[in-house]
Amino acid sequence: MMNYVWGGIVIFSVVCALIDGGMGALTSAIIDSGEQALTIFLGLYGMMALWGGLMKIAESAGVTDFIARIAYPFLRFLFPKLKKGGREIQAISMNITANLFGIGNAATPLGIDAMRKLQLINPDKNVATDEMIVFVVMNSASMRLIPTTVAMLRANHGSKNPMEILLPSIITSACALTVGLICTKLYGRFCRRGRV
Amino acid sequence: MSNFGAYALPILIAVIVICGIIKKVGVFDCFTDGVKQLLTSSLGILPSLMGLIFAVSLLKASGGLDLIVKLLTPVAEFLGIPSQAMPLAVVSPVSGSGSLAVFEGILSEFGPDSFIGRVASVMVGSSETSLYAVTVYYGAVAVKRTRHTIAAALTADMTCFIVSAMTVRLFM
Numbered sequence: 416m417m418n419y420v421w422g423g424i425v426i427f428s429v430v431c432a433l434i435d436g437g438m439g440a441l442t443s444a445i446i447d448s449g450e451q452a453l454t455i456f457l458g459l460y461g462m463m464a465l466w467g468g469l470m471k472i473a474e475s476a477g478v479t480d481f482i483a484r485i486a487y488p489f490l491r492f493l494f495p496k497l498k499k500g501g502r503e504i505q506a507i508s509m510n511i512t513a514n515l516f517g518i519g520n521a522a523t524p525l526g527i528d529a530m531r532k533l534q535l536i537n538p539d540k541n542v543a544t545d546e547m548i549v550f551v552v553m554n555s556a557s558m559r560l561i562p563t564t565v566a567m568l569r570a571n572h573g574s575k576n577p578m579e580i581l582l583p584s585i586i587t588s589a590c591a592l593t594v595g596l597i598c599t600k601l602y603g604r605f606c607r608r609g610r611v
Numbered sequence: 612m613s614n615f616g617a618y619a620l621p622i623l624i625a626v627i628v629i630c631g632i633i634k635k636v637g638v639f640d641c642f643t644d645g646v647k648q649l650l651t652s653s654l655g656i657l658p659s660l661m662g663l664i665f666a667v668s669l670l671k672a673s674g675g676l677d678l679i680v681k682l683l684t685p686v687a688e689f690l691g692i693p694s695q696a697m698p699l700a701v702v703s704p705v706s707g708s709g710s711l712a713v714f715e716g717i718l719s720e721f722g723p724d725s726f727i728g729r730v731a732s733v734m735v736g737s738s739e740t741s742l743y744a745v746t747v748y749y750g751a752v753a754v755k756r757t758r759h760t761i762a763a764a765l766t767a768d769m770t771c772f773i774v775s776a777m778t779v780r781l782f783m
Contacts, residue, residue, distance in 0.1 A: 417757065424666040424675075432673035444672030445665075452664035456657050459747070464649045469627055471645030472638050476630035516619040524649075526744075527751040531652070534752035542756045543749065551748050551760050555741035556767035562736030568715060569732055574723035580732045583778035588737035590774045595767030602759035 459523065466524035470509065479505040482512055493553070493596065494546050503532045507550060514557045526554050549599050556595040558588045652751075659750030663742065667705050676701060692776045693727045695720075699734055700772045704765060707740040729783055733775040741768055 432441040473479050480500065486508040487499055497503050506529035513522035529550060537544050543551075562584050569577040631638040670676050680698045687697040699717065703710035714735045721727040741764040749757050 417755075417761075420761075421662060421666055424670055428666075428669035428673035428675045431675035431678060435674045437672065437674050440672045441669065444668045448665045448668040449661070451668065452657075452661040455664060456660050459656065459660075460650075460653055463653045464646045467649030467653075468642035468645040469624060471641045471648075472631040472636060473627045475636040475641050476627065476634045478627050478630050512623075516623075521620065521623070523744075523747065526748060527653070527656075530748050530752045534754070537754075540752075541754060543754050543758050543760060547749075547752075547754065548758060548760045548763065551745055551757075552763045552767060554748065555739050555744040555764040556771065557739045557744075559737070564711075565714075565732050565736040568711075568718060569723040569728075572715075572718040572723045572728075574728075577723070579783060580729060580736055583729075583733045583775065583782050584736035586778050586782070587733050587771055587774045591737060591767045591771035594770040595763055598763035598766045599759070602762050605759075 462520055463524040463527060466521055467528070470525065470528060473509070474505070479509055483508040486511060493549055497546060503529065503536065503546070506532045510550075510554070514554070515560050522554070522557070526550070545599075545603065548603070549596065552595045552599050553592065556588065556591045558585075558592050560585065655753055656747055656750045659746045663746045667709070671706070671709065690773050690776075691780075692772055693730055695727045696731050696734065696772075696776075699731055700768075703734065703738050704741045704768045705743075707743060710735060710740070726779065729779045730776050733779055734772055737775065738768055738771045741765060 428441065432438050470479070483500065483505040487504060490497075490504060490507060490511075491499070494504065494507070497507075506525065510522055510525040510529050513525050530547065533544060533547050533550065534540065537547070562580065565580065565584075566577040569580070628638055631641065677698075680701050683701060684694045684697050687694050687700065692700065695717065699710060699713045702713050714731055717731045718728055723729075723732065742761070745757060745760055745764060749755075749760075
């Protein structure tokens with residue numbers, strides 16, 4: 416799937432630039448993209464290493480275990496196959512905590528940590544498990560209690576009430592999250608493991 | 612309340628370190644241990660991240676993205692999304708920095724308290740860069756077949772855009 420999406424985007428772009436006469440812009444974009452990818456990666460790499468260290472402390476001190484116990488009653492519906500108190504549930508709980516409190520910088524490294532733990536119990540390392548799909552969709556439709564970046568940008572542009580979007584945002588992301596999670600179950604029936 | 616974000620991170624870290632010291636964990640040794648593990652294993656993300664950034668920057672520079680926006684605008688009107696917010700809906704699943712740039716453009720053109728400005732705010736406030744999340748998370752564990760992840764994530768995104776216009780009409 417990813418092969419066709421990626422190949423399609425590249426070919427489509429070149430064709431668009433040919434028709435549109437934007438070959439110059441395309442060329443400089445190609446040259447810049449390598450450096451751009453590396454810059455984004457370095458930021459993420461640093462954050463991930465930092466959180467790897469902090470998470471190790473949190474695990475040894477029992478903080479992750481504590482948060483996982485609070486989150487378990489909700490998570491058991493989404494991840495029925497995962498063991499209570501297991502490392503996978505602990506890592507997933509930490510990622511959700513970071514998402515809810517809008518600590519986006521921490522959520523990604525913590526999420527990657529959770530993916531690693533899910534991969535350890537994956538029987539076929541090339542194919543995503545049901546738990547991974549639910550987890551990634553949960554993150555891509557991430558529910559946030561406080562959209563800080565948006566509020567800040569609104570304030571910068573002279574909004575009278577930057578935080579007034581809070582309630583609509585929470586309702587909207589809750590709807591998107593619900594639909595996303597239902598889709599993980601629904602689409603799963605159409606595409607069986609091993610195909611696609 | 613908008614200051615909350617500034618408190619959350621430092622307090623979370625303080626709690627972790629305090630708990631560590633109370634439980635007599637060697638916090639610094641633990642920290643360096645964890646960092647060392649992650650430094651070697653995190654390199655795996657780079658290839659898929661590079662692929663994504665490359666494809667997205669081509670799409671933006673070639674004008675392909677603008678073409679998609681143009682084609683999708685009638686669909687947006689049908690769904691009740693203001694057509695001026697459509698570029699945002701197309702960009703936000705693929706590029707985080709791109710969607711913030713488009714969002715700022717909308718804010719300065721229409722104002723943050725206009726209908727379009729509000730719909731755009733709710734869109735950005737309640738969605739995440741899905742393709743980036745899919746790429747980074749699966750890239751980190753080298754899973755190749757993501758099955759129905761992308762389809763489900765994009766359906767969630769579409770729901771987000773449609774519902775954001777509805778909630779703004781209802782609640783604001």
